[in-house]
Amino acid sequence: xxxxxxxxxxxxxxxxxxxxxxSGGRLGPRASAAIGVxxxxxxxxxxxxxxxxFSGDSQGFTLWTWVSVGEFQPTMxxxxxxxxxxxxxxxxxxxxxxxxxxxWYMVGEAGITRFYAWMNLFVFSMLVLVLADNLLLxxxxxxxxGLCSYGLIGYYYQNEANGxxxxxxxxxxxxxxxxxxxxxxxxxxxxxxxxxxxVLEQAxxxxxxxxxxxxxxxxxxxxxxxxxxxxxPLHTWLPDAMAGxxxxxxxxxxATMVTAGVYLIARLNGLFLLAPDVMWLVGIIGALSxxxxxxxxxxxxxxxxxxxxxxMSQIGYMFLALGVGAFDAAIFHLMTHAFFKALLFLxxxxxxxxxxxxxxxxxxxxxxxxxxxxxxxxxxGGASLVALPLVTAGFFSKDExxxxxxxxxxxxxxxxxxxxxxxxxxxxxxxxxxxxxxxxRSDHAxxxxxxxxxxxxxxxxxILAVLSTFVGAWLYPGLEVVxxxxxxxxxxxxHTLFQFLATGAVLAGLALAGWLFLARRRWLDAxxxxxxxxxLWILFNRAWGFxxxxxxxxxxxxxxxxxxxxxxxxxLGMNLPAxxxxxxxxxxxxxxxxxxxxxAKVMVFGATVILVGLVMTQGGGA
Amino acid sequence: xxxIPMEHGLILAVILFxxxxxxxxxxxSMLFVLMSLEVMLxxxxxxxxxxxxxxxxxxxxxxxxxxxxxxAAEASVGLALMxxxxxxxxxxxxxxxxxxxx
Numbered sequence: 001x002x003x004x005x006x007x008x009x010x011x012x013x014x015x016x017x018x019x020x021x022x023s024g025g026r027l028g029p030r031a032s033a034a035i036g037v038x039x040x041x042x043x044x045x046x047x048x049x050x051x052x053x054f055s056g057d058s059q060g061f062t063l064w065t066w067v068s069v070g071e072f073q074p075t076m077x078x079x080x081x082x083x084x085x086x087x088x089x090x091x092x093x094x095x096x097x098x099x100x101x102x103x104w105y106m107v108g109e110a111g112i113t114r115f116y117a118w119m120n121l122f123v124f125s126m127l128v129l130v131l132a133d134n135l136l137l138x139x140x141x142x143x144x145x146g147l148c149s150y151g152l153i154g155y156y157y158q159n160e161a162n163g164x165x166x167x168x169x170x171x172x173x174x175x176x177x178x179x180x181x182x183x184x185x186x187x188x189x190x191x192x193x194x195x196x197x198x199v200l201e202q203a204x205x206x207x208x209x210x211x212x213x214x215x216x217x218x219x220x221x222x223x224x225x226x227x228x229x230x231x232x233p234l235h236t237w238l239p240d241a242m243a244g245x246x247x248x249x250x251x252x253x254x255a256t257m258v259t260a261g262v263y264l265i266a267r268l269n270g271l272f273l274l275a276p277d278v279m280w281l282v283g284i285i286g287a288l289s290x291x292x293x294x295x296x297x298x299x300x301x302x303x304x305x306x307x308x309x310x311x312m313s314q315i316g317y318m319f320l321a322l323g324v325g326a327f328d329a330a331i332f333h334l335m336t337h338a339f340f341k342a343l344l345f346l347x348x349x350x351x352x353x354x355x356x357x358x359x360x361x362x363x364x365x366x367x368x369x370x371x372x373x374x375x376x377x378x379x380x381g382g383a384s385l386v387a388l389p390l391v392t393a394g395f396f397s398k399d400e401x402x403x404x405x406x407x408x409x410x411x412x413x414x415x416x417x418x419x420x421x422x423x424x425x426x427x428x429x430x431x432x433x434x435x436x437x438x439x440x441r442s443d444h445a446x447x448x449x450x451x452x453x454x455x456x457x458x459x460x461x462x463i464l465a466v467l468s469t470f471v472g473a474w475l476y477p478g479l480e481v482v483x484x485x486x487x488x489x490x491x492x493x494x495h496t497l498f499q500f501l502a503t504g505a506v507l508a509g510l511a512l513a514g515w516l517f518l519a520r521r522r523w524l525d526a527x528x529x530x531x532x533x534x535x536l537w538i539l540f541n542r543a544w545g546f547x548x549x550x551x552x553x554x555x556x557x558x559x560x561x562x563x564x565x566x567x568x569x570x571x572l573g574m575n576l577p578a579x580x581x582x583x584x585x586x587x588x589x590x591x592x593x594x595x596x597x598x599x600a601k602v603m604v605f606g607a608t609v610i611l612v613g614l615v616m617t618q619g620g621g622a
Numbered sequence: 623x624x625x626i627p628m629e630h631g632l633i634l635a636v637i638l639f640x641x642x643x644x645x646x647x648x649x650x651s652m653l654f655v656l657m658s659l660e661v662m663l664x665x666x667x668x669x670x671x672x673x674x675x676x677x678x679x680x681x682x683x684x685x686x687x688x689x690x691x692x693x694a695a696e697a698s699v700g701l702a703l704m705x706x707x708x709x710x711x712x713x714x715x716x717x718x719x720x721x722x723x724x
Contacts, residue, residue: 594720594721595717596655596716596720597646597647597648597650600646600647601647604643604647
C-alpha cells in the first residue's frame with residue numbers, strides 16, 4: 001500500500017511533465033494549469049496516503065536494476081523512512097501550494113505550458129533525489145533538479161540577462177557536482193557499493209575515524225552540497241537566480257532544491273561522522289555563509305534579492321547544525337524554513353504582481369492597507385524568519401540549532417548564529433518597512449491591484465502562514481530514529497537560560513531595527529550616503545565582492561583563453577588548400593565572361609601562338 | 623594551265639581569311655559573324671583550289687566541293703538558330719544576347 005502511494009507520488013509529476021512537455025503547444029493555458037497543478041496535488045495526496053500507512057520502519061523496494069556491470073549494479077530503487085517522508089511532504093505539500101499560487105501569478109504569461117512542464121519535472125526530480133536508495137539514482141535526481149532550475153531561471157529567455165543568470169546557476173552548481181561525482185567514484189572504489197544503506201554500514205568498517213580517505217570522500221560530497229545549497233564559496237548563483245518567476249524562486253530557490261545539500265549531508269551522516277575535520281569545516285562554512293549573506297541582505301534594494309540572501313543565510317544555519325552533528329535540528333530547520341520562506345516568496349510575488357512587476361524597495365512603500373493579504377503573509381513569514389519566540393515555527397528550529405551548537409561546545413559557531421539572529425531581525429524589519437510602510441514611492445505602489453482570487457491567491461498564503469507559526473513546528477515528527485544522537489543528548493541543563501539568551505538576541509535585533517529604521521531613519525540615510533557608510537553599503541550590496549573576484553580570477557581568464565582558441569592556428573594550415581582552390585576558382589571564373597568575341601580572340605591568339613611556335617621549331621629543325 | 627601564279631592565289635586566300643577572322647573578332651552583329659565565318663571557309667576553299675590547280679591534282683577540287691557543302695549546311699543551321707534567337711531576344715547583337723554571368 002505504502003509503496004504504491006510512494007510510487008504514485010513521483011510518477012504523477014513525471015506523467016504531468018511528459019504530457020505537458022510533449023503537448024507541443026496544443027494545450028491551452030487552462031489545460032496546462034490543470035495538468036500542472038493537478039499532478040502535484042495528486043502527488044501530495046499520495047504522499048499523505050503514504051504518511052498514513054507508514055509503519056515507522058524504513059522500507060525499501062527495487063523497481064529494476066539500472067546498470068549491471070560486474071560489481072557495479074546500481075538499482076532503480078526507493079527507500080522510504082522518516083527522513084524521506086519529511087522531505088516528500090515538504091516537496092509535494094509546499095510544492096502544491098506554490099503551484100496553486102503560480103496559477104494566479106503566471107496568468108497571461110507566454111509559454112505557460114513550458115513553465116508547468118519544468119515545474120512538474122522539477123518535483124519529480126526532487127522526489128527521486130530524496131527517495132533514491134543509492135547514490136547514483138540520487139545523483140540523477142540531483143542533476144535533474146539542476147536542469148529544471150536552469151530551465152526556470154531562464155524562463156523569460158527573451159531578456160539576455162536572464163539567460164546569463166541561468167548559465168551562471170548551471171555552471172556554478174555544476175562545479176560542485178563535479179566534486180560530488182568524484183566523491184561517488186571514490187566511495188564506489190573504496191566501498192564497492194553505492195547503496196546508501198550499505199555505504200553507511202560499511203564506511204566505519206573500511207575507514208578509520210579521521211582517516212585521509214574518509215575525509216576526502218566527505219570533502220568531495222561537501223563540495224557538491226555547497227554548490228547546490230549556495231554556500232560560500234559557491235553561492236554566487238543564488239541571487240542571480242531570482243531572474244526566474246517568483247513561484248520558481250519560492251519552490252526551487254528557497255523551499256526545496258537549495259536544501260538538497262543539507263539533505264545529502266544529513267543522509268550521509270555516517271560518512272561525515274568519520275571525518276571530524278570536514279564536519280568542522282561544514283560548521284565553519286555554515287557560519288560564514290550565514291553571516292556574509294545576512295550582511296548582504298541588509299544592503300539589497302530588490303526584494304527578491306533580500307530574500308535570496310536570507311535563504312542563503314538560513315541554509316547557513318542548517319549547515320552550522322550539520323557541522324555540530326545536530327542532523328535532526330538541521331532537517332527541522334529545513335522544514336520550517338521551507339514553510340516560512342515559501343510564504344515570504346509568495347507574498348513577495350503577490351506584491352510584485354499587484355504593483356505591476358515593481359520589485360525595487362526604493363519604489364515601493366505604504367502598501368499595508370492596500371495589500372492586506374500579502375502584508376499578513378510577510379508578517380507571519382518574517383516573524384518566523386527572525387524566530388519570534390514561542391509563536392513561530394522558526395523559533396523552535398533555530399533555537400534547537402543554536403542550543404545544539406552551544407551544548408556541543410562550539411561557542412564560536414554559537415556566537416555567529418546569535419549575531420546572525422540579530423542581523424536577520426534587522427534585514428527583515430527593513431524589508432517589511434520598505435515594502436509596506438512609509439509613503440508610496442512610485443505610481444505603481446500608489447495604485448496597486450490586489451489579488452482577489454480566494455483559491456489561488458489567498459489560500460496558499462493562508463496555509464503557509466499557519467504553517468509558519470508554531471503549528472508548523474508541531475508537525476515535525478522528530479528524526480531521532482534516523483540520525484545518530486546529537487552531541488548534547490544527556491545534558492539539558494541550561495536550556496531555559498539559553499532560550500532567554502536567544503530570545504534576547506532576537507528582540508535586540510528587532511529593537512535595533514525599529515530604532516534605526518523608524519526613529520533614526522534620516523541619520524541612517526545620511527550615514528549610508530557618504531564616507532565609510534557608503535563604502536560599507538557598496539561592499540554589502542555586492543555581497544563582499546565574490547562576484548567580482550570570480551569574474552577576475554576565473555571568468556575573464558577563461559574567456560581570454562577561449563578567444564585565443566577561437567583563432568586556431570592548426571586550423572589555419574588545414575584551411576590552406578581550400579584557400580588556394582578558391583583563389584584558382586576566382587581566376588578562372590574571370591575568363592568565362594560569356595562573350596563570344598572574347599572566346600574567339602583567345603582562340604585566335606592561342607592558334608597564332610601554336611602556329612608561330614610550329615614555324616619556329618620547324619625552321620630551327622631544318 | 624598557266625597565267626596566275628600560285629603565290630598570288632594563296633595571298634588572296636590569306637587576305638580573305640584574315641578579313642574573315644577580323645570580322646569574327648570585331649563585329650557585334652551575329653549576322654556579320656556568320657558571314658565572316660563563310661568568308662573564312664571560302665578562303666580555305668580557295669587555297670584548296672589554287673593548290674590543286676598548281677599541282678594538277680583532283681583531290682583539291684573534291685575538297686572544294688566538300689567545303690562548299692559544309693558552308694551551305696553551316697549557313698542554314700546558323701541562320702535557323704539566328705531566327706530563333708531573334709524571335710526570343712528581338713536583337714542579333716552578341717552582347718545583348720549573352721546571358722552568361724562569369
